[in-house]
Amino acid sequence: MYYYRYENAEVSCCYKYLMFSYNIIFWLFGAALIAAGLWAWSEKGVLQDLSVLTRVGGFDPVWAVLAAGVVMFILGFAGCVGALRENLCLLKAFSTMVGLVFVVEVLVVVLVLVFQSQVLEWIQTFFMNNIRGYRDDIDLQNLIDSLQTSTWCCGAQGPDDWEHNQYFSCNSSNPSRERCGVPFSCCVIDPAEYVVNSQCGYDVRHKQKSDWPELIHSRGCIPAIEAWLPGNLYTVALVFTVISVLQMLGIYLARSLITDIYKVQINHIRNPVY
Structure with missing residues (x-):
């Protein structure tokens, strides 16, 4: 056979x-x-x-x-x-x-x-590096905007992380119109609006933090991802x-x-x- x-x-x-x-x-x-x-x-x-x-x-x-x-x-x-x-x-x-x-x-x-804490630290560092380079590359910018829009988050741990970007820094020597603001993808979008207001994040971080939840997403993207994973395991x-x-x-x-x-x-x- x-x-x-x-x-x-x-x-x-x-x-x-x-x-x-x-x-x-x-x-x-x-x-x-x-x-x-x-x-x-x-x-x-x-x-x-x-x-x-x-x-x-x-x-x-x-x-x-x-x-x-x-x-x-x-x-x-x-x-x-x-x-x-x-x-x-x-x-x-x-x-x-x-x-x-x-x-x-x-x-x-x-x-x-096995190394969840170390991985989260690496993601934190990686995200912060990309926040610094947000305006340097259009593809990177679109990627971060998509993440912030889809997970309703802002920054790595919160909106204040955008202080590390030279265009959004609150430094008095910063000539950018976006100074002390956040990207539009951080904004709480009104469902009735058909056109996204690209200037909705201007001067937001000048305001009281108690006002932020009405204007922008105050939760960081890393906590948002951590919260998303268990429910979508x-x-x-x-x-x-x-x-x-x-x-x-x-x-x-x-x-x-x-x-x-x-x-x-x-x-x-x-x-x-x-």
Whole structure:
């Protein structure tokens, strides 16, 4: 029975084209992310002058987009071409890389759970650095505005964190019209307003703190995220589970194809065609 299986060995077309279909989506999506990242850099003049990157005070979100795009493009390429060409090298590289990504994801989750206080300190430092560079990069600015708007928060621990930004500082030597204010994304938006007032945060920190809740969100973004996580733990777990299942599916398809290819090769060795 063992030799009979080898004599009739062939590469499963089902697994082969499932593997191709599975990876073509990631390949194309990775290419789209790379194109979007390069376009964003082009708009900011980075491709014409690389020194622009050194002048960004905080984290440039384009780095994350490009990194994700490159990883997805490489994995998608290895999976697609490896499946179509029945290339053992590419299939092994794909399954190994996906396995490493999965291990890194699990390791990150474990480290976050074990070292929660240190992670929160790191997030605090990271957020403060990005507050300082808020006006230096439009993508960073949009990212912080989206976070503050979606979680109804302001600053890392509170609105006073914006004192660390040179444009919002209350320093008397600051000539900015935004002095002693906060970004518009900190404002409590009236649902009846269809147009966002971009000047709603002007001079807010000049006023009494007791008046802030009516004008701006007085809770910091880190406490907001801490409060959001417990209530959405199942959602986070579900997302992680879906991603893990997709990764395991990719590894399973790749290893199945590798096994089939090996069987075909052994069959050719035992039953050479002259």
